Amino acid sequence: MLVLAIDTATPAVTTGLVQLDAAAGPRTLASRVTVNARAHGELLTPQVREVVAEAGAALGDVDALVCGAGPGPFTGLRVGLVTAAALGHALDRPVYPVATPDAIAYDVFRDAPGQELLVVTDARRREVYWARYDETGARVDGPNVERPAELADRLAGAVVRRAAGQGAELYADVLGLPVTAPGFPSPAGLVGAAADAVLSRATPAPLTPLYLRRPDAVEPGARKRVSQS
Amino acid sequence: MSALAGAVVLGIETSCDETGVGVVRLRADGHVELLADEVASSVDEHARFGGVVPEVASRAHLEAMVPTVRRAMEVAGVRPSDVDAVAVTAGPGLAGALLVGVAAAKAYATAWGVPLYGVNHLSAHVAVDTLEHGPLPGPALALLVSGGHSSLLEVADLAGPVNQLGATIDDAAGEAFDKVARLLGLPFPGGPHIDRVAREGDPDAIAFPRGLTGPHDPAYDFSFSGLKTAVARWVEAAERAGRSVPVADVAASFQEAVVDVLTAKTVRAARERGVDHLIIGGGVAANSRLRWMAEQRCADAGITLRVPRPKLCTDNGAMVAALGAHLLAAGVEQSSWDIPADPGLHVSEIVMP
Numbered sequence: 001m002l003v004l005a006i007d008t009a010t011p012a013v014t015t016g017l018v019q020l021d022a023a024a025g026p027r028t029l030a031s032r033v034t035v036n037a038r039a040h041g042e043l044l045t046p047q048v049r050e051v052v053a054e055a056g057a058a059l060g061d062v063d064a065l066v067c068g069a070g071p072g073p074f075t076g077l078r079v080g081l082v083t084a085a086a087l088g089h090a091l092d093r094p095v096y097p098v099a100t101p102d103a104i105a106y107d108v109f110r111d112a113p114g115q116e117l118l119v120v121t122d123a124r125r126r127e128v129y130w131a132r133y134d135e136t137g138a139r140v141d142g143p144n145v146e147r148p149a150e151l152a153d154r155l156a157g158a159v160v161r162r163a164a165g166q167g168a169e170l171y172a173d174v175l176g177l178p179v180t181a182p183g184f185p186s187p188a189g190l191v192g193a194a195a196d197a198v199l200s201r202a203t204p205a206p207l208t209p210l211y212l213r214r215p216d217a218v219e220p221g222a223r224k225r226v227s228q229s
Numbered sequence: 230m231s232a233l234a235g236a237v238v239l240g241i242e243t244s245c246d247e248t249g250v251g252v253v254r255l256r257a258d259g260h261v262e263l264l265a266d267e268v269a270s271s272v273d274e275h276a277r278f279g280g281v282v283p284e285v286a287s288r289a290h291l292e293a294m295v296p297t298v299r300r301a302m303e304v305a306g307v308r309p310s311d312v313d314a315v316a317v318t319a320g321p322g323l324a325g326a327l328l329v330g331v332a333a334a335k336a337y338a339t340a341w342g343v344p345l346y347g348v349n350h351l352s353a354h355v356a357v358d359t360l361e362h363g364p365l366p367g368p369a370l371a372l373l374v375s376g377g378h379s380s381l382l383e384v385a386d387l388a389g390p391v392n393q394l395g396a397t398i399d400d401a402a403g404e405a406f407d408k409v410a411r412l413l414g415l416p417f418p419g420g421p422h423i424d425r426v427a428r429e430g431d432p433d434a435i436a437f438p439r440g441l442t443g444p445h446d447p448a449y450d451f452s453f454s455g456l457k458t459a460v461a462r463w464v465e466a467a468e469r470a471g472r473s474v475p476v477a478d479v480a481a482s483f484q485e486a487v488v489d490v491l492t493a494k495t496v497r498a499a500r501e502r503g504v505d506h507l508i509i510g511g512g513v514a515a516n517s518r519l520r521w522m523a524e525q526r527c528a529d530a531g532i533t534l535r536v537p538r539p540k541l542c543t544d545n546g547a548m549v550a551a552l553g554a555h556l557l558a559a560g561v562e563q564s565s566w567d568i569p570a571d572p573g574l575h576v577s578e579i580v581m582p
C-alpha cells in the first residue's frame with residue numbers, strides 16, 4: 001500500500017511517501033523533514049507535493065494517510081491535522097491518527113529493540129510532552145505534559161533505560177537518561193506505528209488532536225470603573 | 230471568459246470565530262451565482278469570555294473544517310471534479326485561526342489539482358455584494374464595519390487595487406458595540422442586542438461625542454474608544470447618583486453617535502471622491518439604524534447604496550468564493566503553495582502572490 005505520512009507536532013515538518021507491506025514493513029520512497037517551528041503552514045503542502053513528485057507518483061495513487069495527532073504546540077499541530085483531514089476528504093482515502101511519540105518509539109525499537117524507552121518532546125513554557133514504553137515497545141504511560149523535574153521524579157519508580165525525542169536532548173541533564181536518536185518523527189515511524197490499522201483497512205479512529213492543555217482564557221470579572229471617584 | 234463560464238469556486242473563511250465555506254459559480258454573463266454558504270460558528274463558546282478567545286476559535290475551526298466543506302458541497306450539489314479553484318482568507322485576522330483555513334485550502338486545491346487563491350478578507354467583504362446585486366457598475370466606496378474592522382475603502386474593480394481612505398485609529402465599531410453592551414448588562418456579541426434595545430429608546434436623549442469630527446481631525450478615520458469611555462462615565466455617574474440607568478436611551482444614543490459618524494464621513498468621502506456607489510459590509514452592516522441612516526443620507530446625496538443581506542455581511546465562505554471567482558475571471562495568477570497566513574495582511578494586497 002502507498003501511504004502518505006504527515007506530522008507537525010514537533011518543530012519538524014515531517015512528510016513522506018511510504019510503501020507499506022505486511023512482511024517488509026514500511027519502506028520510505030521519498031521524504032522531507034524540515035526543522036522550522038515557525039513555518040509549518042508554509043512548508044507542509046509544498047513538501048507533500050515534493051515527496052509525491054519525487055516518488056514518481058500522484059496524490060490519487062495514495063491508498064491511505066497517516067497523521068501524527070500530537071501532543072505538540074497547538075498552532076503547528078493543527079496544520080498537519082487539518083491538512084491530512086482535508087486531503088483524506090478530497091481524495092476519499094482513510095486518515096489514520098497516531099500519537100506522535102509512538103512514531104518516534106517505532107523507529108527506536110526497529111533499530112534497537114529490547115530496552116525500555118521514554119520519548120520526550122518540547123512542549124514550550126519549560127514543559128515537555130512525554131510517553132513511556134516497555135521493553136517490547138508497547139506504550140505503558142502517557143502521553144502527558146509536565147515539567148522536566150516532575151517527570152524525573154516520576155521516573156524514579158519506573159524502569160527506563162534510554163530516551164528519544166528532541167525534548168530528551170534539551171533536558172538530558174534533568175532527566176539523566178542516555179539519549180538515542182531520533183529527535184523527530186519520521187515518515188516510516190508514523191506509518192509503522194499505524195501499520196496494523198492501515199493494513200487491515202480498519203475504520204480510522206477520529207482525527208482528534210492530543211492537546212493535553214486547556215486554552216488560556218479567563219472569564220471577565222466585575223466591570224472596571226473608568227471614572228475617578 | 231468563455232472558457233471559464235460555469236467555473237465553480239470553493240471559498241474558505243476562518244479569520245475569526247466563524248468557519249465559513251461557500252461555493253459559487255461564474256456565469257457566462259459575468260455574474261457570480263451563490264450555490265452554498267455554510268457557516269459553523271463558535272460564538273457560543275466565546276460568550277462567557279466576553280470576546281473571541283483565539284485558541285478556542287482555532288480548535289473549533291479544526292473540528293468544523295471538513296464537515297463544513299462536506300456540507301457546502303452537498304448543498305451546492307457539486308462533486309470534487311466540478312471545483313475549478315479554491316480561495317481562502319489569508320488575512321487579516323487571528324493568526325492561529327487563519328492558519329487552519331489556509332492549510333485546509335492548500336490541501337483541497339492540491340488534492341483536486343486546481344489553483345489556490347489566498348485572498349484579503351476585506352476585499353472579500355466587498356466582493357460578496359456582487360452575489361446579491363450583480364457586477365459593480367464602476368468605482369465604489371466600501372464601508373466595512375465589524376468587531377474586527379472599521380475601514381473606508383475605494384474600490385475601482387474587484388480584482389484591482391484597493392485604496393484605503395480611512396480606518397479606525399483605536400476600537401473597531403463592532404468592538405464598541407460589544408463593550409457598551411457589556412456595560413449595559415447585555416449579552417455578547419453586543420450588536421444585535423443594542424440594536425433591539427435601542428428601538429425603545431430616544432437617540433437624542435444623551436449627546437455622546439462624535440469621534441474625530443473636528444475641523445483638524447483626519448476626515449475619513451474613525452475613533453470609537455472615546456465614545457465608549459463617555460458611555461461608561463455617563464452610566465457610572467447615573468449609578469453613583471442613585472438613578473436607574475435608562476438602558477434603552479443609552480443604547481439608542483450610543484448607537485446614534487456611531488451611525489452618525491460612520492455615515493457622515495462615508496457620504497462626505499463619496500462626494501469628495503466623486504464616487505456614486507456605496508457598499509456597506511461587515512457584521513455591523515446588519516444594524517438597522519445604520520441601514521436606515523445610510524439610506525437617507527445616500528438618497529439625499531444621490532448615491533446608490535448596496536448592502537448585502539445580513540447573512541452575507543457577517544463573515545462567511547461565500548464572500549471568499551465570490552472574490553476568488555472574480556480573480557479567476559480576471560485571469561489573476563494563483564497564489565504559490567507556500568503562502569503564509571498573514572494576520573496583518575494590508576488591505577492593498579487583494580491576493581497573495
Ligand SMILES: [Zn+2]
Binds near residue numbers: 354377511512544
Ligand atoms: Zn469580517
